[in-house]
Amino acid sequence: MEAAAGAGCGSGPPLLLSEGEQQCYSELFARCTGAASGGPGSGPPEASRAAPSAATAAAGPVADLFRASQLPAETLHQITELCGAKRVGYFGPTQFYIALKLIAAAQSGLPVRIESIKCELPLPRFMMSKTDSDIRFGNSAELHGTKTQIPYLISEKNTFKRMDDEDKQQETQSPTMSPLASPPSSPPHYQRVPLSHGYSKLRSSTEQMHPAPYEARQPEGPSSGNQGTKPPRHQASLIRSFSVEREPQDNSNYPDEPWRITEEQREYYVNQFRSLQPDPSSFISGSVAKNFFTKSKLSIPELSYIWELSDADCDGALTLPEFCAAFHLIVARKNGYPLPEGLPPTLQPEYLQAAFPKPKWECALFDSYSESMPANQQPHDLNRMEKLSIKDVADFPVSTEDMTGDDKQALKSTMDEALPKDTSEDPATPKDSNSLKARPRSRSYSSTSIEEAMKRGEDPPTPPPRPQKTHSRASSLDLNKVFQPSVPATKSGLLPPPPALPPRPCPSQSEQASEAELHPQLNRASSQAAESSPTKKDTPYSQPPSKPIRRKLRSENQATENQEPSTTVGGPASVATVKPHPIVQKQSSKQKKAIQTAIRKNKEANAVLARLNSELQQQLKEVHQERIALENQLEQLRPVTVL
Amino acid sequence: MAVCVAVIAKENYPLYIRSVPTENELKFHYMVHTSLDVVDEKISAMGKALVDQRELYLGLLYPTEDYKVYGYVTNSKVKFVMVVDSSNTALRDNEIRSMFRKLHNSYTDVMCNPFYNPGDRIQSRAFDSMVTSMMIQVC
Numbered sequence: 001m002e003a004a005a006g007a008g009c010g011s012g013p014p015l016l017l018s019e020g021e022q023q024c025y026s027e028l029f030a031r032c033t034g035a036a037s038g039g040p041g042s043g044p045p046e047a048s049r050a051a052p053s054a055a056t057a058a059a060g061p062v063a064d065l066f067r068a069s070q071l072p073a074e075t076l077h078q079i080t081e082l083c084g085a086k087r088v089g090y091f092g093p094t095q096f097y098i099a100l101k102l103i104a105a106a107q108s109g110l111p112v113r114i115e116s117i118k119c120e121l122p123l124p125r126f127m128m129s130k131t132d133s134d135i136r137f138g139n140s141a142e143l144h145g146t147k148t149q150i151p152y153l154i155s156e157k158n159t160f161k162r163m164d165d166e167d168k169q170q171e172t173q174s175p176t177m178s179p180l181a182s183p184p185s186s187p188p189h190y191q192r193v194p195l196s197h198g199y200s201k202l203r204s205s206t207e208q209m210h211p212a213p214y215e216a217r218q219p220e221g222p223s224s225g226n227q228g229t230k231p232p233r234h235q236a237s238l239i240r241s242f243s244v245e246r247e248p249q250d251n252s253n254y255p256d257e258p259w260r261i262t263e264e265q266r267e268y269y270v271n272q273f274r275s276l277q278p279d280p281s282s283f284i285s286g287s288v289a290k291n292f293f294t295k296s297k298l299s300i301p302e303l304s305y306i307w308e309l310s311d312a313d314c315d316g317a318l319t320l321p322e323f324c325a326a327f328h329l330i331v332a333r334k335n336g337y338p339l340p341e342g343l344p345p346t347l348q349p350e351y352l353q354a355a356f357p358k359p360k361w362e363c364a365l366f367d368s369y370s371e372s373m374p375a376n377q378q379p380h381d382l383n384r385m386e387k388l389s390i391k392d393v394a395d396f397p398v399s400t401e402d403m404t405g406d407d408k409q410a411l412k413s414t415m416d417e418a419l420p421k422d423t424s425e426d427p428a429t430p431k432d433s434n435s436l437k438a439r440p441r442s443r444s445y446s447s448t449s450i451e452e453a454m455k456r457g458e459d460p461p462t463p464p465p466r467p468q469k470t471h472s473r474a475s476s477l478d479l480n481k482v483f484q485p486s487v488p489a490t491k492s493g494l495l496p497p498p499p500a501l502p503p504r505p506c507p508s509q510s511e512q513a514s515e516a517e518l519h520p521q522l523n524r525a526s527s528q529a530a531e532s533s534p535t536k537k538d539t540p541y542s543q544p545p546s547k548p549i550r551r552k553l554r555s556e557n558q559a560t561e562n563q564e565p566s567t568t569v570g571g572p573a574s575v576a577t578v579k580p581h582p583i584v585q586k587q588s589s590k591q592k593k594a595i596q597t598a599i600r601k602n603k604e605a606n607a608v609l610a611r612l613n614s615e616l617q618q619q620l621k622e623v624h625q626e627r628i629a630l631e632n633q634l635e636q637l638r639p640v641t642v643l
Numbered sequence: 644m645a646v647c648v649a650v651i652a653k654e655n656y657p658l659y660i661r662s663v664p665t666e667n668e669l670k671f672h673y674m675v676h677t678s679l680d681v682v683d684e685k686i687s688a689m690g691k692a693l694v695d696q697r698e699l700y701l702g703l704l705y706p707t708e709d710y711k712v713y714g715y716v717t718n719s720k721v722k723f724v725m726v727v728d729s730s731n732t733a734l735r736d737n738e739i740r741s742m743f744r745k746l747h748n749s750y751t752d753v754m755c756n757p758f759y760n761p762g763d764r765i766q767s768r769a770f771d772s773m774v775t776s777m778m779i780q781v782c
Contacts, residue, residue, distance in 0.1 A: 286756075286757030304767070314755050
């Protein structure tokens with residue numbers, strides 16, 4: 001370990017360089033000085049210990065080098081100031097080394113300050129025309145030999161599955177390069193040609209996407225600093241990925257690595273397809289697919305373009321390979337890659353069909369499908385297959401759930417949050433256009449939810465489920481439970497509390513189902529509903545869910561006690577009865593609330609219809625009267641004419 | 644080789660209009676606009692008969708000094724109008740028909756996209772590229 005005293009810069013603290021850093025810096029310094037004056041740079045490492053020798057790096061090559069680090073200009077100014085070159089007037093070895101260290105710090109996302117250089121930092125990255133050796137050198141030192149990245153397109157799952165810096169950076173960067181660079185060019189060109197273009201595009205489009213992986217990366221990043229500004233991190237990742245990307249580039253026949261679908265991605269897409277369309281060999285219709293893809297929160301023109309790319313036969317429907325291609329493009333776009341001009345060869349339907357033959361879609365996939373839906377415990381396949389809505393909302397975050405242990409909680413919680421919001425909208429407005437409003441809120445899984453989860457310390461509390469939303473689904477389950485022998489908590493038997501958790505609510509199903517299923521319940525609970533619903537409205541939902549349920553149960557059980565428990569808000573008496581059956585209550589609470597919600601809605605609908613009915617009756621009466629009047633007139637006139 | 648291509652919706656507002664000399668576009672827009680009257684006249688003339696009997700290709704709508712305007716109407720009353728340079732005498736009717744057929748096919752493909760709402764402007768890149776291929780190659 002070398003310690004170069006900051007003799008040149010008075011304010012600089014002693015600079016600790018590791019051996020790798022020392023070597024790299026001295027090489028770079030040598031190049032800068034060599035390029036300028038031809039004088040010997042700081043050859044042997046020991047020489048750097050000496051006071052600033054005559055060897056100084058000329059400003060020209062140094063400026064080029066700094067610019068090649070891809071940091072913004074103001075950062076470079078800061079660095080030059082801090083390292084003392086401005087003060088001293090030249091770039092001596094110490095200033096140069098300090099500057100390089102600051103560049104490394106900036107690229108790692110640390111603020112540009114002297115303190116930053118005290119910690120262990122990766123080597124700075126420079127993108128220059130003849131820097132293959134440099135970067136490769138820096139590569140090996142920094143990456144610790146982990147070069148096992150497979151240049152696949154990043155998907156949400158991949159992001160979190162491999163939490164390594166290198167993977168992420170490479171993946172984030174490579175797709176921008178591949179569609180932009182011409183098919184296989186030499187690696188240095190490959191990295192340089194699309195650098196500016198891809199970089200700028202990435203910067204603009206992915207800053208909101210990348211905080212998530214960056215935040216997630218923090219615990220494992222080699223740099224210890226954690227409070228990086230995003231652009232430097234971004235640049236660091238880009239540049240690292242650039243340097244990393246070149247090695248594995250020749251692994252495949254196609255230059256467009258990010259457009260290749262991995263096995264797990266393929267499975268996920270197939271599962272999604274099955275959720276929309278049980279028969280893997282048939283189509284998904286346009287409207288169904290539109291609903292599904294709209295949930296990805298991409299803009300409509302982009303989705304339209306993705307459709308154009310993926311629907312090869314332009315028939316308005318997606319077969320499985322077309323669907324996979326479209327999904328893949330959406331995932332790519334969400335991760336910030338610009339959409340290609342044409343469908344990449346790895347996404348062509350023929351290629352996809354050849355690469356992933358159909359026989360795979362047997363029970364194996366179905367098993368994995370059911371596994372990959374951790375939240376859907378109930379095997380209500382029929383219900384699931386019918387509609388997309390919430391389940392697909394769940395599926396998108398579920399994909400990331402599969403991959404991240406840490407984020408499972410977060411995603412689940414955000415999903416739970418998202419779901420109630422979603423279900424609240426959908427029952428009210430089952431139309432596609434309206435559901436678009438609801439879905440964007442629940443689609444915030446990838447970027448913001450993970451970020452928040454990480455910030456919360458990877459263990460966010462599960463928010464309490466909003467009762468009125470989830471029940472719309474749960475209510476439809478009650479019919480199933482009715483026929484099963486369950487906990488005989490009620491005398492009625494029409495509303496037995498279900499023993500297991502209900503599956504993920506599906507609001508559009510519930511809307512259809514609720515009317516049919518609640519009808520028998522309504523018949524019985526009509527009187528109670530009248531009481532329970534207004535009181536339920538009074539009840540704030542912050543109360544433990546057992547209380548309203550208890551109230552309802554009691555109201556069903558004992559008709560005489562209807563008045564009392566239903567009118568007491570949060571009746572304390574009910575609490576006592578709750579305690580013996582807490583678990584049962586929790587399980588039945590959702591159903592009860594669902595029933596109450598559905599009852600309320602039906603009542604509103606009834607009221608509306610009743611009003612309409614009365615109005616129409618009124619009109620009918622008036623029309624009748626008019627008719628009578630007209631007939632009278634006719635009769636009066638008729639005798640005249642006859643005569 | 645068209646000079647200007649326009650797709651007009653049923654309600655007579657443009658869904659897509661593009662002309663090759665990007666300057667002086669207004670002249671072409673105006674021509675397309677005035678040609679709509681002629682289109683309507685032709686439709687109504689044949690309109691007494693059933694729609695099936697009406698041919699989609701309307702032929703030459705009207706000639707001007709420099710240009711000729713051709714029209715085509717789909718069964719959903721979406722009109723395609725094409726302005727062709729008069730000096731380009733090599734163009735025969737068949738070629739115009741085939742160009743309209745291509746337009747119609749591309750338009751159908753755009754329609755098939757579920758993200759396209761009928762009545763929106765056509766922003767499909769495939770459609771654009773097809774129209775470009777039909778336009779005059781201006782050096």
